[in-house]
Amino acid sequence: MVLKVIPGAGRRGSGRLVLALLAGAFVAQPVLAQPSAALTPHQQLARDIYRDVIAFRTARGQQQVPAMVAYLVDRFKKAGFSDEDIQVTDYDSEGEKTQGLMVTYRAKPGSTDKPIVLLGHMDVVDALAKDWVRPPFTLTEEDGYFFGRGTDDNKYGITNLTATFLRLKAEGWQPSRDLVLVFSGDEETGMVSTVAQARYVAENIDPAFVLNSDAGGIALAEDGTPVAFRVQSAEKTFATYEMTVTNPGGHSSRPRSDNAIYELAEALGKIAAYQFPVRATDLTRSYFATAGKLTPGDLGQAMLRFAEDPSDAEAIATLQADPETVGTLGTTCVATMLSAGHAENALPQSATATVNCRIFPGEGAAATEAKLKEALGNDTISFKLVTDVTESPASRLRDDVKAALRNSLDKRYPGLTILPYMESGGTDGMHYRTLGYDTVALSGAALKASDMFAHGLNERLPVDSFYGGLDHWYWILKDLAE
Numbered sequence: 001m002v003l004k005v006i007p008g009a010g011r012r013g014s015g016r017l018v019l020a021l022l023a024g025a026f027v028a029q030p031v032l033a034q035p036s037a038a039l040t041p042h043q044q045l046a047r048d049i050y051r052d053v054i055a056f057r058t059a060r061g062q063q064q065v066p067a068m069v070a071y072l073v074d075r076f077k078k079a080g081f082s083d084e085d086i087q088v089t090d091y092d093s094e095g096e097k098t099q100g101l102m103v104t105y106r107a108k109p110g111s112t113d114k115p116i117v118l119l120g121h122m123d124v125v126d127a128l129a130k131d132w133v134r135p136p137f138t139l140t141e142e143d144g145y146f147f148g149r150g151t152d153d154n155k156y157g158i159t160n161l162t163a164t165f166l167r168l169k170a171e172g173w174q175p176s177r178d179l180v181l182v183f184s185g186d187e188e189t190g191m192v193s194t195v196a197q198a199r200y201v202a203e204n205i206d207p208a209f210v211l212n213s214d215a216g217g218i219a220l221a222e223d224g225t226p227v228a229f230r231v232q233s234a235e236k237t238f239a240t241y242e243m244t245v246t247n248p249g250g251h252s253s254r255p256r257s258d259n260a261i262y263e264l265a266e267a268l269g270k271i272a273a274y275q276f277p278v279r280a281t282d283l284t285r286s287y288f289a290t291a292g293k294l295t296p297g298d299l300g301q302a303m304l305r306f307a308e309d310p311s312d313a314e315a316i317a318t319l320q321a322d323p324e325t326v327g328t329l330g331t332t333c334v335a336t337m338l339s340a341g342h343a344e345n346a347l348p349q350s351a352t353a354t355v356n357c358r359i360f361p362g363e364g365a366a367a368t369e370a371k372l373k374e375a376l377g378n379d380t381i382s383f384k385l386v387t388d389v390t391e392s393p394a395s396r397l398r399d400d401v402k403a404a405l406r407n408s409l410d411k412r413y414p415g416l417t418i419l420p421y422m423e424s425g426g427t428d429g430m431h432y433r434t435l436g437y438d439t440v441a442l443s444g445a446a447l448k449a450s451d452m453f454a455h456g457l458n459e460r461l462p463v464d465s466f467y468g469g470l471d472h473w474y475w476i477l478k479d480l481a482e
């Protein structure tokens with residue numbers, strides 16, 4: 001799951017930003033260490049897998065994904081999955097050797113329902129031991145937490161899905177439709193395996209829908225009270241532009257009226273002042289309608305008013321002024337890097353600004369670029385799109401998926417609000433949405449805002465959350481495939 005403490009801080013998503021928002025009203029309480037009660041056999045199995053997969057340093061440059069795949073394949077084979085059920089594919093991800101893994105849990109004979117695809121990613125953002133308090137690639141249980149790189153993003157998802165498959169197999173359960181695990185090997189970097197797997201899935205499996213373990217989940221207040229179950233149903237499109245002004249330059253003792261740095265600076269001022277049109281969809285309105293009830297103060301009121309009337313100027317102003325909500329109101333573009341000039345005593349021959357955009361679903365990169373140019377009112381600035389752009393539509397939270405989630409959730413947190421949301425970053429899911437598959441991310445984890453350390457130092461997951469979520473997929477899959 002892709003979640004960062006700071007919304008939109010990087011290329012990949014920030015799945016939990018709203019959690020901080022929802023939980024903001026609650027007073028922090030000390031976290032109590034959990035007594036290590038005797039584990040059930042399934043808890044022990046899941047914990048063992050968790051420990052083992054975290055030990056593989058599956059970060060870019062380490063070439064460890066194939067070793068982790070071999071480990072998982074061994075687990076699946078020992079549990080009774082046949083060679084035909086398991087597919088390992090090699091990928092070259094921008095020079096890094098990685099692999100993707102697909103495991104099919106076959107339906108009972110005569111089944112006609114379309115398969116369900118379940119996503120997770122095996123790679124992690126790297127972690128440097130010298131910067132961590134505990135060794136990042138050793139699972140450490142301490143003070144009520146599991147520490148280690150991937151304890152949250154996304155080796156928890158890989159562990160939970162894998163352990164659930166093994167558990168269902170051991171029970172002799174036969175689904176009424178094929179269930180297919182699709183684990184990618186470079187979600188955090190090139191997404192080469194993701195894109196190839198998504199294409200393979202579309203051509204060979206054609207699932208009814210896709211469920212992702214890499215975002216969403218239970219948002220807890222700081223005192224541990226559950227606030228909502230967040231379902232990632234859409235992702236904004238990531239696009240980065242370089243805006244460049246060029247100039248003949250010259251000697252700095254002979255300034256001229258035109259100057260690349262001044263022109264670029266003026267253009268950036270216009271970008272800073274520009275606001276993209278406010279957008280509202282069924283997803284974002286129902287999101288604000290629910291989140292507004294859970295958010296205190298003016299912000300919560302603004303959410304409710306916007307949900308009621310997306311042209312409410314006062315509500316828009318409040319939501320646009322808050323970094324937590326501005327991204328849900330429409331496209332945003334912001335300058336993130338700058339480079340200009342070549343010598344202190346020369347007039348600049350070029351000046352370039354990097355502008356990162358998070359494009360609202362349906363708007364498109366071309367229209368976004370056109371709007372930026374319109375805001376500049378100036379065609380002497382050249383634009384270059386420097387990222388691969390994957391545009392993906394919003395997904396429906398299907399009734400059958402919602403009902404299965406409801407049933408699973410009610411065993412732990414009866415009546416907990418289900419809250420679909422739009423992610424400002426990106427996960428594997430966008431590559432399935434773009435192919436037309438309804439894809440929602442619904443991790444089984446329960447986290448407080450203060451537990452968010454994915455991609456960062458000392459990543460952790462509450463021990464309670466780990467064990468508490470182990471039935472999550474079990475009930476969902478039983479519901480959807482029985």
Ligand SMILES: [Zn+2]
Binds near residue numbers: 001002003121187214
């Ligand atoms: Zn992730």
